[in-house]
Amino acid sequence: MNVGAEQGAIVPSGRVPDEDSARMRSLMELVTLVTASRDYADLLDVMAEESRQALGASSVSLSVWERDRGLVRTLVNVGTLAANQDRHPTDEVYGLADHPLVVRMFTEGAAFVQTRGDVHGDLAVDQLLERDGLHSVLSVPVHLDGRVWGELWAGRTAEHPPYSEDDIAFGRLVATQVGAGIAQAEHVARVERLVYTDDLTGLANRRAFEDQLDIAFAQHRESGVPVGVIVADVNGLKAVNDARGHDAGDLVLTTFASELAAAAAVHAGVLTARLGGDEFCALTVGMPSDRVVALAEDICRRAHEELEHGVACGIATTEDLGSAASTPARLLRAADAAQYRAKRSESLVPVVAGRRASPDAASGGSVEGDRRAFRGRGSREPGVFLDVALARLDEVPDLEALGRLVVVAKVLAETVDAAGWFVSRVMQTLGTIETVESGVARTGEMSDSARFFAVDEFPVEEFPASYAAASGQVVVVDVDDARSDPAETALLMAGGLSEMLMCGGSSAGEAAWLVEVVGDELSAPMRPYANVLRAAVAVALHR
Secondary structure (H helix, E strand, O other), X not given: OOOOOOOOOOOXXXXXXXXXXXHHHHHHHHHHHHOOOOOHHHHHHHHHHHHXXXXXXXXXXXXXXXXXXXXXXXXXXXXXXXXXXXXXXXXOEXXXXXXXXXXXXXXXXXXEEEEOOOOOOOHHHHHHHHHHOOOEEEEEEEEEXXXXXXXXXXXXXXXXXXXXXXXXXXXXXXXXXXXXXXXXXXXXXXXXXXOOEOOOOOOEOXXXXXXXXXXXXXXXXXXXXXXXXXXXEEOOHHHHHHHHOHXXXXXXXXXXXXXXXXXXXXXXXXXXXXXXXXXXXXXXXXXXXXXXXXXXXXXXXXXXXXXXXXXXXXXXXXXXXXXXXXXXXXXXHHHXXXXXHHHHOOEOOOEEOOOOOOOOOEOOOOHHHHHHHHHOOOOOOHHHHHHHHHHHHHHOXXXXXXHHHHHHHHHHHHHHOOOEEEEEEEEXXXXXXXXXXXXXXXXXXXXXXXXXXXXXXXXHHHXXXXXXXXXXXXXXXXXXXXXXXXXXXXXHHHOOOXXXXXXXXXXXOOOEEEXXXXXXXXOOOXXXXXXXXXXXXXXXXXX
């Protein structure tokens, strides 16, 4: 601390003969303090006090931008404080959504000054000045590692000259030294912090996101608070990396991360994260589904303005999905599958799990129209499927019931070019249906939509149509058919799928079994295969 300065003294910003030399002495004192070894809390105190002296402020606050949540958290207040202020506050937090001028300061690095009562000023800032008994304020961003870390907020009372635009340049010099001091103090803590932070973008990482998703779901189960997940995948990143190098690709990622954080900043409490590679995510808690969609639309708009190819965006909320999103993993998979659907259809707007896409959602025309056009090509007659299934069963006469049902499911999935197939067992004593085997007919890795159905067991009482199918009936679920079971339809739409054919039954002395084959816009219609599937399943179970 500059012990030579009188405690509480104010250095006016008007034209005084020794102002420049006084400012330089204060700046040099800050430079000296940066090189000293201090713990984090002590350094914040010292930096704030020295900044107050250098800027001739009545009070100074140092705050950090929690960019993953769109919040500003005050770490220390020094000088003459208002009744509502503490030197070391524990819960002094502001939502950026409430302070437009501060949003610009954080997102664009634009310092500003404002005098109380200025008709051209920011109303929210004016209210803060009135609340804290200040007449003018100088707000300057503090940078760390090339990004805005936080804010240096210096205020003056009416007894002293108000801050003017002329003070901004010196304020930036002071903030630079504050940033240097914080960088040194955070050096040791950085390793621990990076456990939950993505090093490239500064957003939360997958571990932090999943931890917070678990906490959000606990709140959802306890009080019914809605939870939403937005997954956004940057389009064309591989092409950028191949054509211009990984530095250019990293710039694409950091640019989108900034836009994602800026979009989330106007909604209190939204956590933004980079899940890895080109995949980003936002977690909302307590936000109605329509507002989640509005946030995702803003994210898409910003991405298409700043990036060459924009992003593919999927949304899943507990409001829209209900029991289909019974676990955090299911909600995330639903959002991921919706994002996959958006990317496949080249949609310029978000795809919402559990909702039907609008006809003009895709840049290339109607997805439903493309689906109908494709389904007329290359599909086999139902009788051909039955012949192939029976022939393959003849090739493996010693298989148990599960293995024989897997053969049937694979043949049907290959026949209709399905997105995925599943063989499940009914656990009567537990009241659940548990997936035992699953896969896809298409070459390559299992699609996100198929993975969505392949992991969890599900309660029989919530999906009566599945239980009916396991009892020997043939059930067709089509998202475009209002007669389809609503629970099954919601599950299909959550996975970005369009149709499901299921049938099952029991073999002597064994549990009931269920075969499910699911299709998307690329699959052939499954309804014509209903009766032949029943026949194939019966042969497999009673061979």
